[in-house]
Amino acid sequence: MHLPAAFSPTRLRTANRVPLLQVVKTTVATVAAWFVAVLLLPSELPIFAAIAALLVVQPSVNQSFGKAVERSVGVITGVVIASLIGLVFSGQTWVILLAIVVSIFFGWIFRLTPGSANQIPISAMLVLAIGAATPGYALDRIIETLIGAALGVLVNILIVPPVALGPAERDVNLLAGELAASLERLAAALTSPQTQQQLDGLMIQARLLRPMRESAAASVQQGEESLTLNPRRSAHRTRFEVVSQLLDRFTPVVTRVIGMTRAFHDHYDSSLIDEPALTSIAKELRRAAHDLRLLASPTFVRDEADATEPDTDIPALTAPLRIARPHPEHWLLIGSLMEDLRRIREEIIGN
Incomplete structure (x- = not known):
């Protein structure tokens, strides 16, 4: 049986590997973000910090800064939307779905970049699903994301910042x-x-x-x-x-x-x-x-x-x-x- 072209294994691979240095920098940034977030916010596993650092390390410092801004804006907006909807419809089982829908349309209305627009509903969903019963969860996730994004940019600057000339x-x-x-x-x-x-x-x-x-x-x-x-x-x-x-x-x-x-x-x-x-x-x-x-x-x-x-x-x-x-x-x-x-x-x- 032949698989459709869309499921070809070649679709999962690229012609060229990501430079090893960038892999190392991504690893360093993710590990550093995890331990710094654990040190400052020990109550929860620092998932947001690790994801932010993972996404922020890019082929250039300028791209890293842009990803950091996208990620931070998306998380902050998603947390705010989730908090507001949670206050108005607290205890309702369908509130998570409502937050996702509102977040998607929010990104569309304000013409946000895909990075920010996709992050808003994800953050809103996680805040309502995981942290609804935890006081201060929303604020901690914002701080955690900022830590991860900042460390991602910092690592990309300090460890041989790439020059593509x-x-x-x-x-x-x-x-x-x-x-x-x-x-x-x-x-x-x-x-x-x-x-x-x-x-x-x-x-x-x-x-x-x-x-x-x-x-x-x-x-x-x-x-x-x-x-x-x-x-x-x-x-x-x-x-x-x-x-x-x-x-x-x-x-x-x-x-x-x-x-x-x-x-x-x-x-x-x-x-x-x-x-x-x-x-x-x-x-x-x-x-x-x-x-x-x-x-x-x-x-x-x-x-x-x-x-x-x-x-x-x-x-x-x-x-x-x-x-x-x-x-x-x-x-x-x-x-x-x-x-x-x-x-x-x-x-x-x-x-």
Whole structure:
């Protein structure tokens, strides 16, 4: 018998493990929250403190702080709702269900985040089910949750606060390499006859730049978030700013490269091979590819397509070309390529 896809064991596993350091920090925070809560509030098992610490330790200090706020707001609101409903309908067996329903709608009305909205009915239910007959139970659970949340944030700050700049640098460099490769592929296509299949392949490869750019932007966003509220921020701020600025400069280049490729794809005809201006444009495209790699990293690994370019740290892109009037059937394509090349040059030199 075959299980439905929803019950596949792969749905229970991820491709990558959570970093061991984060597992250790979560364990430390949970254990610390348990013992601190027992020390300060010995009357009950500190379940709320342990859960709060468990949930608050996140991949970044900023995320930990956000989870701490979500958890605290949810517990406090749930406890207040449960206390008020318990005062009005004390002794009624259906009061727990009423508290759950009210809590759910409270979160919906005030547009609370899922973390807070889900915590409100859980806290309300536990307070009414477990602590209804225990004086001070509701207040103790609030204090307990605050202890767990605070310790979760503190542990994430004190034990090697995470800095996620490596993935950002990797993805931005990958984007730079693919931009350069796309320019070189276009340069090769400008100077050799193309079949429709080759043109379509060129367009497909160019379109892949957009998801690469989105992936790089997401990594940069994660890197920025990892530095927010991070005590190690000052040591990595310059490094992050370089990566962020490179992404800002590469973003319009992605648009230009896709536009140039589309123009060539849509306006190609076999007589283009005789257009002398395309040879000069192809040369400038290869120089632009060289400079994109140089801009991304002085030690960027050069591939075989770039092997013919001089191995130098000096930018190779020259001033914009001056092209004699092309054939009337080709002037639109050549003009479009020239304008996009000019704008790419401006992004590379920082104008």
